[in-house]
Amino acid sequence: MNTLANRPLTISGATKTYGTGSGAIHALQDVDLTVSQGEFVSLVGPSGCGKSTLLWALAGLHDLSSGSIKFGEEVITKPHPSIGMMFQDANLLPWRTVQKNIEFPFEIRGQKPDFAKIEGLLNRVGLGGFGPKMPRELSGGMQQRASIVRALSSDPEVLLMDEPFGALDAFTRDEMNMLMEEIWEETQKTIILVTHSIQEAVFLSNKVYVMSARPGRMHKVFDVPFERPRDLKLMESREFFDLVNKIKAEIQHQPTSAAAAVAAE
Numbered sequence: 001m002n003t004l005a006n007r008p009l010t011i012s013g014a015t016k017t018y019g020t021g022s023g024a025i026h027a028l029q030d031v032d033l034t035v036s037q038g039e040f041v042s043l044v045g046p047s048g049c050g051k052s053t054l055l056w057a058l059a060g061l062h063d064l065s066s067g068s069i070k071f072g073e074e075v076i077t078k079p080h081p082s083i084g085m086m087f088q089d090a091n092l093l094p095w096r097t098v099q100k101n102i103e104f105p106f107e108i109r110g111q112k113p114d115f116a117k118i119e120g121l122l123n124r125v126g127l128g129g130f131g132p133k134m135p136r137e138l139s140g141g142m143q144q145r146a147s148i149v150r151a152l153s154s155d156p157e158v159l160l161m162d163e164p165f166g167a168l169d170a171f172t173r174d175e176m177n178m179l180m181e182e183i184w185e186e187t188q189k190t191i192i193l194v195t196h197s198i199q200e201a202v203f204l205s206n207k208v209y210v211m212s213a214r215p216g217r218m219h220k221v222f223d224v225p226f227e228r229p230r231d232l233k234l235m236e237s238r239e240f241f242d243l244v245n246k247i248k249a250e251i252q253h254q255p256t257s258a259a260a261a262v263a264a265e
């Protein structure tokens, strides 16, 4: 475990309303959260509770209505070179090879790609030799592996992941969970994962944060005590099953979004 904790992410009073007037949508309310450097945390909660809204703000992709996000002492108001993001869709440009897709963020920043690092990462995720292929020649899981390489090739300190494996079949998802566990062990990056899968959250995280229905607030945090490194057998244990069910119960006890919105008026 990384104990340096020298560049935490600090979210204070994060509040976000989309639009104005009667059509306004109150997505987040007063969310406080600190993620230490090297921690792996997950955000879970009912659909529409503002998980993506919070992640986009962490990525500097949109503003909060009030509150702040700090990365160490820096206030995040725009994308930060040390904070990478992955989405459910691998978002590979279909007309570029895998290699050229991975190089794309470097091009945007006007930097020379780190070819050695890219090659090492492609090998690491099992895509050695796939650089010259077009995205359509890769399966969904392979495309997400390429997107992991793209996100890690600039060596970010923080990786934000928004339902990255939500579109994959269960078997491929298990494989990706194992890969992420290994990558976290090897790199000790700070990772914030948004997921619908409580199993995935528990398997990968040090802490699971449960958000309440819209407007999203921080409802509860669960420490995940399981030893690391972890392997997929953990998912068959009684303790794993019990913790997953405890977290699921917290989410199911949330009022629906509509009821919560009325209650919050």
Ligand code: ADP
Pocket (backbone or CB within 6 Å): 018, 019, 025, 026, 027, 046, 047, 048, 049, 050, 051, 052, 053, 054, 214
């Ligand atoms: P989650 O990721 O937890 O499912 P989101 O952060 O995507 O939730 O959305 C939270 C709420 O904000 C939802 O009610 C959603 O419809 C609304 N919302 C998200 N993005 C926008 C947007 N760009 N404009 C208006 N409303 C939005």
Ligand code: MG
Pocket (backbone or CB within 6 Å): 051, 052, 053
């Ligand atoms: Mg979302």
